[in-house]
Amino acid sequence: MTDRVYLDWNASAPLRPKARAAVLAMLERTGNPSSVHAEGRDVRQAIERARGEVAKLVGADAGSVIFTSGATEANALALSPGWVRSPGDGPFMRLLVSAVEHASVREGGRFDRGRVSQIPVDGRGVIELGALRERLAGPPALVSVMLANNETGVVQPICEVARIVHEAGGLLHVDAVQAPGRIGCDFNALDADLLTLSAHKIGGPRGAGALIRKAGLHLEDTLTRGGGQERGLRAGTENVPGIAGFGAAATEILAQSGQEAAHTRRLRTMLETGLRSVTPDIVFFGEEGERLPNTTCFSHPGLLAETAVIGFDLAGVAVSSGSACSSGKVQPSHVLAAMGVDPALARGAIRVSTGYSTKEADIERLLSAWTKLSESLLKGRKSIAA
Structure with missing residues (x-):
């Protein structure tokens, strides 16, 4: 080969050299990151260091990063009706997705299929903003529009999409897995409420991803329940080697x-x-x-x-x-x-x-x-x- x-x-x-080194180093370490002994604290420190590195990649706060098993799981977590800005807010009863989204978004996450509708794109592959405005009429919606298409590479006008969605009282999720290192991917500049990343798309290991959420957003019903890991949004022992490699890849991209x-x-x-x-x-x-x-x-x-x-x-x-x-x-x-x-x-x-x-x-x-x-x-x- x-x-x-x-x-x-x-x-x-391909796996970046520093990501490979980070993965191998963590494979040699023993300990559950939820344990309070020295071994547990050691691997917990590695996770938090990677959390900061991934956050820095997209200009977000470390506390906004939720690690997952990959972008598909991150998208499924993002596409949940139960996101609220403040206690007492009702759930989002409908989901709008662009017609060119990845399969993990087009499937609608945790929304019933009958509550998912598509937003058309033009011949260039760019979302039709007029159609978006029309479909936003009615109860507030969760909207998912990718930053850059994985097949054609077409980049969407996310800042304008965010303005339209927020004016209508909706939330915006952005699948940004193809963007880091290639185009601007600043979480705050894009004005997204939720943003998805994947480790192996940027030269990290397969099996690690992240959901970035805007401060104040709370999910009423999580995707997985258990020990309360990842701020209570993603139960289960963290994939420490994968997360460490994710952080190393993010750092290498920033250095370029x-x-x-x-x-x-x-x-x-x-x-x-x-x-x-x-x-x-x-x-x-x-x-x-x-x-x-x-x-x-x-x-x-x-x-x-x-x-x-x-x-x-x-x-x-x-x-x-x-x-x-x-x-x-x-x-x-x-x-x-x-x-x-x-x-x-x-x-x-x-x-x-x-x-x-x-x-x-x-x-x-x-x-x-x-x-x-x-x-x-x-x-x-x-x-x-x-």
């Missing part, structure tokens, strides 16, 4: 000060210029608006994603056909469907996502593979059609 090129960072980023974003943006320009030179009719989804600098989602008339992904894989290049959370199946993208993309074109969508350790040689390797694949997968179909 050493001679392979990994270009699927949006699915899971935007270097990763600049690096991946240069690689994206190189990639898209090269792809277009090989196949001029190629389509880049979401390129009309703001995108994550590390993400390219493309297709070409006549291309089938499943065949292309296998072809790239055989050439030693790991790419994706979209979200990795679909039980390993290559299936049409709900994101592209919401954007109004022709189903035939959507069936060929390929996602390339890069990171700090991606090299120009990796992009060249993909372009070489695409040159060969396009000749066999596209020209052959054209001749048949003729």
Whole structure:
């Protein structure tokens, strides 16, 4: 596997060296963080240090960070009717989600399916603010809009969304798992009430995530009950090695000060210029608006994603056909469907996502593979059609 090129960072980023060291160090330590003896206090200290590191990543207070098993659990915890700003407030009886959300949000969390409705996006993949205003009419709603899409990289106008939601008396949850290190992700600047992060999307270990909540928010009915860990919002002994690795990855991102974003943006320009030179009719989804600098989602008339992904894989290049959370199946993208993309074109969508350790040689390797694949997968179909 050493001679392979990994270009699927949006699915899971390679473990950062400092995160690996933090995980290994905590695996060697014994103790339950809820115990009062020295061993317990030692691992508790590691959790609280990581809590501060994750909070600093998004400009939040350490006390606002709730650690979970990952972003899916964090999203499920966020999407609960029982969030209240002050005692005596009633529950939120309905949930609004954008049409391009991750599956863990589209499922509606703890809301009954009949109380969940979608907010459409335009052809760029950007939420339609007018439709949001219309759907907010009525009882206050919990609204969930991702900061950046995992498939297309399209960035949403979260600050404007927050203003509209709060004017209507609602709460805003933002799934921000793809943002840290790539675009601005300041919790207070975004004015979100709840924000989700994932360790393995930023180079931390799999199995750790976090929900950031605004000061004063209280959840009447928690997702899991038990020993009262994580401020009483997430019972169960904490995943100390995973949390420590999460904190280390957050610290490493902050130390880079935007270097990763600049690096991946240069690689994206190189990639898209090269792809277009090989196949001029190629389509880049979401390129009309703001995108994550590390993400390219493309297709070409006549291309089938499943065949292309296998072809790239055989050439030693790991790419994706979209979200990795679909039980390993290559299936049409709900994101592209919401954007109004022709189903035939959507069936060929390929996602390339890069990171700090991606090299120009990796992009060249993909372009070489695409040159060969396009000749066999596209020209052959054209001749048949003729």
